[in-house]
Amino acid sequence: MIHPSAIVEDGAQLGVDCEILARAIVTRHAVLADRVVVHPGAVVGGDPQYIKFDRATPSFVRVGEGTVIRENVTLNRAIHAGNSTVIGARCFLMANSHLGHDCALGDDVVLANNVMLAGHVDVGSFTFIGGGAGIHQFCRIGESAMISGLSRISRDLAPFTITAERDEVSGLNLVGLKRRGFSREAIGELKTAFRAVYFGLGNIRELAATALANGNYTTTEARRFLEFFAGGKRGFARSARTTTEASDA
The missing domain is CATH 1.20.1180 (Udp N-acetylglucosamine O-acyltransferase; Domain 2)
Incomplete structure (x- = not known):
């Protein structure tokens, strides 16, 4: 289902039962698997925020099946030809969250409102990142990690841990385990x-x-x-x- 006010550019690839809601934008650089939902105002496959980027570069955003992209989410494509920013299956990206170029999210990842991922961030499956958290470029977040809202992350976070404030690990994510x-x-x-x-x-x-x-x-x-x-x-x-x-x- 594509709303009349949505923009889906020629060359975009959409799987079965996708929903592109009002005023959403899916560029020609986007590849959506089955049952992806894109809510109003979201931009999937926009240019990376990289000063030296050549807009003619053929790079992509790939979104796994069943992922929900809420209002005003921005998913930037990769900076190098043939590469992709990757979002796994069944992810839930809440309103105003941002994925920079060349990020990689595993399956079942949840980003709360206003989460900010810089370029080249790697997030493991089943991870939850709280609202307003900011992640520095090239950081790795292990699987089943949990990050508190408004955290500032500039270092790698091990799998199965809980982190808050500025890179402070407080324990294991026992509830998630x-x-x-x-x-x-x-x-x-x-x-x-x-x-x-x-x-x-x-x-x-x-x-x-x-x-x-x-x-x-x-x-x-x-x-x-x-x-x-x-x-x-x-x-x-x-x-x-x-x-x-x-x-x-």
Whole structure:
């Protein structure tokens, strides 16, 4: 269904049962899977906010099936030819949220109102980002993370964690883990791994590598948590407890 006042440019690709509501804009650079809903005022596939960008560059935005794009959301296409900004399946992007160029969202991600993702941000599946939060470019957000509203994120956030304020990790997202049906064994190992990484002193990447090598973790969830610290460019958010203790010292 395409509302008469919506704009769908020649070359845009729409799957089965998509809905493009009043005054929404879907550019020729957009590829929408089945059952995507685009609400009024949203722009899917707009040019990236990159000073050196050549508008003739053939780049894209790809939106997974069942994703809902609410009012005035902006999804910018990638900056390099052939590349895409990617939104997974069943995501819910609330009003006025923004995805910069070359972002990648997993499945079942929720962005609350006014969330701001800079370019090249990678967000894992089942993550929730609270209203007004801002994420720095090239940050990685692990799966099933939860970020408080109005947070300022400039470092990588490990999977399964809760973060607030300025890069302050406060604990594991236990409610989210239980809702996903994680086993008691997995949650127990995640707690052990969390303490090994965030309550220790020293380089957080080295702490995670040591825990992975010596901890005898058997669940894939705990191993994914620890393996996350082997990558990235931005450094890692620290626990609120560690930050406070360092400040006191």
